[in-house]
Amino acid sequence: MNRTFKSFLAAAMLCAFTHTPLMAATVVDNKTLTSDPDGHDWASYGRLFDEQRFSPLRQVNAANIKRLGLAWDLELPDTNNVTTVPLEVDGVIYFAAGYSVIHAVDARTGKLLWRYDPEVPKVAGRKLRLGWGSRGIAFWKGRVYVGTIDGRLIAVDAKTGKAAWSVMTVGKDDARYITGAPRVFNGKVIIGHGGADFGPVRGYVTTYDAATGKELWRFYIVPGNPADGFENKAMEMAAKTWKGEWWKFGGGGTVWNAMTYDPEFNRIYLGTGNGAPWNQKIRSPGGGDNLFLCSVVALDADTGEYVWHYQTNPGETWDYNSAMDMILATLEIDGKPRKVILHAPKNGFFYVIDRETGKLISAEKIGKVNWAEKIDLTTGRPVENPEARYPDGKALVWPNNAGVHGWYPMAFNPNTGLTYIPVTHMAGYYNDQGVDFKHWRFPDHPEFSTGLADLDHSSSEVPKDAGTSALLAWDPVHQKQAWRQPTPGAWSGGVLTTAGNLVFQSDADGKLKAYAADTGKMLWSYYLGVGSLSAPITYTVGGKQYISILAGWMGAQAAMGGLTAQHGWVGRSHPRRLLTFVLDGKAILPPSPPPAQPVPVDDPGFVVDPAKAARGGEIYGRNCVTCHGIGAVAGGYAPDLRASPIPLSSEAFDQIVRKGGLLDKGMPRFDEFSDDDLESLRNYLRARARAAIDKGQAAR
Numbered sequence: 001m002n003r004t005f006k007s008f009l010a011a012a013m014l015c016a017f018t019h020t021p022l023m024a025a026t027v028v029d030n031k032t033l034t035s036d037p038d039g040h041d042w043a044s045y046g047r048l049f050d051e052q053r054f055s056p057l058r059q060v061n062a063a064n065i066k067r068l069g070l071a072w073d074l075e076l077p078d079t080n081n082v083t084t085v086p087l088e089v090d091g092v093i094y095f096a097a098g099y100s101v102i103h104a105v106d107a108r109t110g111k112l113l114w115r116y117d118p119e120v121p122k123v124a125g126r127k128l129r130l131g132w133g134s135r136g137i138a139f140w141k142g143r144v145y146v147g148t149i150d151g152r153l154i155a156v157d158a159k160t161g162k163a164a165w166s167v168m169t170v171g172k173d174d175a176r177y178i179t180g181a182p183r184v185f186n187g188k189v190i191i192g193h194g195g196a197d198f199g200p201v202r203g204y205v206t207t208y209d210a211a212t213g214k215e216l217w218r219f220y221i222v223p224g225n226p227a228d229g230f231e232n233k234a235m236e237m238a239a240k241t242w243k244g245e246w247w248k249f250g251g252g253g254t255v256w257n258a259m260t261y262d263p264e265f266n267r268i269y270l271g272t273g274n275g276a277p278w279n280q281k282i283r284s285p286g287g288g289d290n291l292f293l294c295s296v297v298a299l300d301a302d303t304g305e306y307v308w309h310y311q312t313n314p315g316e317t318w319d320y321n322s323a324m325d326m327i328l329a330t331l332e333i334d335g336k337p338r339k340v341i342l343h344a345p346k347n348g349f350f351y352v353i354d355r356e357t358g359k360l361i362s363a364e365k366i367g368k369v370n371w372a373e374k375i376d377l378t379t380g381r382p383v384e385n386p387e388a389r390y391p392d393g394k395a396l397v398w399p400n401n402a403g404v405h406g407w408y409p410m411a412f413n414p415n416t417g418l419t420y421i422p423v424t425h426m427a428g429y430y431n432d433q434g435v436d437f438k439h440w441r442f443p444d445h446p447e448f449s450t451g452l453a454d455l456d457h458s459s460s461e462v463p464k465d466a467g468t469s470a471l472l473a474w475d476p477v478h479q480k481q482a483w484r485q486p487t488p489g490a491w492s493g494g495v496l497t498t499a500g501n502l503v504f505q506s507d508a509d510g511k512l513k514a515y516a517a518d519t520g521k522m523l524w525s526y527y528l529g530v531g532s533l534s535a536p537i538t539y540t541v542g543g544k545q546y547i548s549i550l551a552g553w554m555g556a557q558a559a560m561g562g563l564t565a566q567h568g569w570v571g572r573s574h575p576r577r578l579l580t581f582v583l584d585g586k587a588i589l590p591p592s593p594p595p596a597q598p599v600p601v602d603d604p605g606f607v608v609d610p611a612k613a614a615r616g617g618e619i620y621g622r623n624c625v626t627c628h629g630i631g632a633v634a635g636g637y638a639p640d641l642r643a644s645p646i647p648l649s650s651e652a653f654d655q656i657v658r659k660g661g662l663l664d665k666g667m668p669r670f671d672e673f674s675d676d677d678l679e680s681l682r683n684y685l686r687a688r689a690r691a692a693i694d695k696g697q698a699a700r
């Protein structure tokens with residue numbers, strides 16, 4: 001036997017034992033991400049470059065879905081957050097959980113193969129206060145790519161789980177942080193960031209060589225100070241649409257979520273975010289479109305040069321991001337095939353945009369919207385309701401800043417011709433009375449800074465019936481509803497659709513549901529043991545079709561107090577888990593506690609000082625609300641502080657809040673707080689706990 005044959009035999013035997021098929025590994029590159037008609041893998045955030053979240057698989061279908069059962073479950077006890085979309089390549093599932101900890105799991109058995117921990121809490125410093133984890137990862141030629149809250153972009157070897165390279169994509173002390181999924185095309189990995197809600201941030205995207213991490217090009221979304229010169233013609237053009245000294249506020253426009261690569265035009269489309277601050281009266285006094293906020297911007301994928309843009313919200317002033325997913329499709333419109341982008345930004349309209357030219361084809365409302373009457377198809381501009389801009393300081397506007405469609409991804413099924421969109425309906429109360437426009441400044445440390453004195457959710461508790469949600473099936477050609485299914489609570493999860501005439505979505509009640517894609521009839525549901533909004537994926541291994549979902553409550557909506565708390569999911573007692581389903585799967589899920597509401601605690605000896613409690617409320621509103629919830633009503637991500645014994649003791653409270661005792665669990669350190677700050681917070685929390693006890697009910 002020659003050596004090669006011997007090693008082949010050894011490899012074959014090894015494979016027989018480890019059940020690894022003797023197949024060449026799939027090379028995930030432009031080719032596989034452009035087309036994978038077998039639906040073998042789910043190697044990119046939206047499966048393919050087109051981001052349709054559609055799988056051609058039909059082994060599991062509307063006729064046999066009743067046989068779908070659990071194949072296995074992997075519990076993730078050390079993880080406080082799973083909002084991420086997993087990927088699957090060659091029988092291995094990859095996902096980021098918590099603070100961008102990458103996991104690799106055998107798709108057939110659920111066995112954890114490796115974990116890579118970028119140790120975010122150790123290095124993130126104050127950035128740990130801004131975000132909660134990762135929304136997704138990328139895969140390219142044997143490597144996994146992830147961004148971190150502290151702004152690193154890291155490439156990890158998919159076999160070994162060892163880091164290949166790591167680059168810092170943002171400034172160390174700015175308000176930028178990464179939660180979004182990177183995308184890879186043409187050997188380039190692209191990443192943006194968030195932060196325009198927290199500080200003077202000028203948004204940009206950067207591409208790096210996927211092999212080495214070398215920086216290639218960067219594109220700024222908004223213009224900088226004209227005195228410094230413009231980076232390119234696009235910035236010069238954009239600067240004409242701004243007024244005042246916008247650059248002092250950064251301007252915003254961060255690309256924190258959606259980016260779509262179009263192989264047909266070799267372009268990358270960016271979904272850009274809100275202004276910094278939100279309030280245009282401060283950011284660009286006197287108005288202007290403020291390019292390229294709230295836009296779809298097309299760039300040449302090789303050079304990063306501007307090609308076209310379409311702005312959904314000229315002169316935005318409500319946090320109406322266009323950072324929601326952009327799906328590529330070819331639709332027959334008026335008898336002609338058109339290459340289009342399907343886009344449902346926060347503002348409540350559904351846009352069909354010609355991706356060759358960037359011209360608007362059609363736009364209609366998909367929910368309750370009163371900031372604009374319609375979109376004028378000749379100019380492509382909204383016909384606004386002037387009252388919505390809170391000219392006298394106050395306005396009740398639909399939708400609120402969560403948007404009719406948030407970042408939970410939608411899906412498009414070419415067989416039904418329908419787009420399936422998770423939608424939310426909530427009004428936003430905007431108020432800038434009492435804000436000093438002239439002397440308004442971003443605070444010198446990151447905190448929630450919108451340029452508004454009041455928002456629907458910033459000062460008071462949100463009643464649990466303030467928001468409703470649905471799964472909406474929308475016909476993009478005729479711009480009309482095909483069907484609609486109400487979903488529990490105010491948020492409806494990310495969507496997957498398949499050639500088996502199915503639509504999968506999980507919801508706030510903890511169920512994964514399957515609907516008939518054509519009629520919307522609910523065909524199947526499975527209790528995951530915890531509310532979950534993350535999007536499922538599907539793929540095949542060894543000839544079997546699997547469906548996987550990360551379940552766990554939650555990230556993004558934790559701040560919404562009663563609105564999220566109503567479902568009764570508690571971060572510490574309910575599970576985070578990866579579940580995988582297959583036809584005739586018989587595995588049994590470990591039990592999880594039923595939904596419950598926290599019970600506030602009290603110390604009768606604690607005398608609340610109302611002045612301190614009021615000051616504590618302000619400190620809480622600026623620093624704690626993102627994770628612990630409005631009015632100290634926790635949405636399920638971080639503990640409900642009214643029910644925690646820690647604030648009863650000033651030493652224990654100091655230990656955790658100022659000294660960072662729970663830093664490695666994701667509780668940031670507030671080392672700049674004075675003794676008085678801590679006492680004020682304790683007074684506020686006792687007042688909130690007593691208010692709940694006085695209502696004679698559980699804390700919520």
Ligand code: HEC
Nearest residue numbers: 128129623624627638639644646656657662665666667668
């Ligand atoms: C970025 C999110 C985040 C922010 C912002 C945040 N916390 Fe936390 N906090 C957490 C998490 C997560 C935990 C739970 C950690 C664990 O699993 O033990 C926690 C735990 C705590 C605890 C311990 C509760 C208990 O019963 O164990 C206290 C007290 C606390 N936080 C106070 C605060 C205060 C006060 C603020 C604002 C000044 C704040 N936190 C801001 C995420 C956050």
